Amino acid sequence: MTGTAGVEGSVLIAHPGAELYGSDLVLLETVSALVGSGMRVTVALPVLGSLVEELSRRGAQIELCPTPVLRKSILRPLGALCFLRDTLRGVVAGLRLLRRVRPTVVYVNTVTVPLWVLLGRAAQVPVIAHVHEAERSAAGLVRWALAAPLLLCDTVVSNSQYCVDVLSESFPRLRTLATVVRNPIGWPGQTEYARAELVGRLQLLYVGRLSERKxxxxxxxxxxxxxxxxxxxxxxxxxxxxxGYEWYLDHLRELVRAEGLSDHVHFHGYQRDVWPFLARSDIVLVPSVLEEGFGNTAVEGALAARPVVVSDTSGLSEATAGFASAVRVSPGASDAVARALSRIVADWPHYRLAAGTDQFLARDRHSLAGYRSSIRDTVLAAARSPDGTARRAVAVTGRAAPARSVHGGVAHG
Structure with missing residues (x-):
């Protein structure tokens, strides 16, 4: 075990995937915060992927455990049947894992794996949910269903005030359970400022999931x-x-061909290190058409000292608040984005200077140290009994088997 001596506890973190996008990257910093505090951290994943190696590198034990994940596909008959099957498998596997790991805290990362909230409560273990999503445009019943399990949590961590506001519209009590902890966003440590003169082609950059909602x-x-x-x-x-969304990539490629942009749009695929692309860009685009719980890529643009054209909505507005180099436009308005680009180019010295200043505000808001400290304190508070002593791990039923230690590998729960 690494970290601070004298801190007792075991945290079981439930996460819905194994990629390296927004909530996955935040999870890595959560693990670093807890391992660094001397806690034993086990991460339950339903699938394997590139996230596994990064988690192991930071000291987490990995468990492959079937878990039902909320996706739009459950609205279709086949998807609903698969979700029911995964739920039944997830209950059995989850209870078995809880008996073996015997955590002092269950940490549920995102609202898309609500079963773990129920399992943690059944095990009489304190439950923390970390919310990254805000679906204000969804039907009221859907929003209610997403928010309801959170009422069983001891604490709800949210990455933005906007998320808290959306959740509390369904259940006002959630406002008293929630605490806002801004996403941690690392940066290379040395800024490559935007070029002084825009000679040649303007370089535009989009970073993130290729999806319709983005x-x-x-x-x-x-x-x-x-x-x-x-x-x-x-x-x-x-x-x-x-x-499963290959159709959208086909749609994008066809749109590029139809608009005669084959020589002007470049598909780079997933890149673990986005900073070289930011360094070569002039302006960053964050054109989401639906609500975002936050806006990591908008902050990354600010950290890279680049002007950002961003949809003026939801958590994106909160993420870019105070950034003088951010130009906000109506969601889905491509003409407005084009006008924003012309505006920035016409006054490039101003926006370049403003972006150079905004980076310092972004660093202050989203420091890794500040995030790790907040998460550590939140988990340690949940891990302690009302009298201030460390909680003892609770077995779900029967005699608990000793937890297996897995370093650099994956256990199957």
Whole structure:
């Protein structure tokens, strides 16, 4: 075990996937905070992926454990049947894992794995939920169903005030359970400032999941509109689709061909290190058409000292509050994005200078040290009994088997 001596406790973290996007990267910092505090951290994943190696490197034990994950597919008959099957398997596997690990705290990362809230409560273990999502546009019943399990939690950690506001619209009591901890966002440590003069093609960058809700097609259409006015630019897309959404990638490629942009839109796929792409960019686009719980990529743009054109909605507005170099536009309005680009280019010295200043505000808000301290304190508080002593691990039923220690590998729960 690494970290501070004298801190007792075991944390079981439930996470819905194994990629390396927004909530996955936040999870890595959560693990670092807890391992660094001397706690034993086990992460339960339903699938294997690139996240596993990073978790192991930070000192977590990995358990492969079937878990039902809330996706839009459950609205279809086949998807609903698969969800029911995964729930039944997840209950059995989850209870078995809880008996073996005997955590002092269950930490549920995202609202998409609500079964773990119920399992933690059944085990009489304190439960913390970390919310990254805000679905205000969803039907009221859907929002209610997503928020209801959180009422069983001891603490709800949210990455934005916007998330808290959306949750409390369904259940006002959640406002008293919630605490806002801004996402940690690391940066390379040395800023490569934007070029002083925009000679040649304007370099536009989109970073993130390639999905309809993220508005990637809006970015493509904005490029077309910008070029139609006689201005030159190219767009770099850094990210990939979610498995099962290959149709959207086909749609994007067809849209690029239809708009005559094959030589001006570049698909780079998923990239673990996005900072070289940010360093080569002039302006970052964050064109989401639906609500976002927060806006990591907008903050990354600020940390890279780049102006950002961002949808003026939800957590994105909160993420870019106070950034003088951020230009906000209506969601889905490609013409408005194109006009914002022209505005920034026309006053480039101002926006370049403002972006250079905004990076310091972004660093202060999203420091790794501040995040780790907040998460550590939240988990340690939950791990202690009302009298202030450390809680003893509770077995679910029967005699608990000793937890297996897995270093650099994966156990199957």
């Amino acid at each position: 508005g990637v097609d809006t970015a493509v259409l904005a490029l077309a509109a910008y070029r139609s006015a006689g201005q030159d630019a190219e767009l770099h897309l850094v990210g990939d689709i979610f498995p």
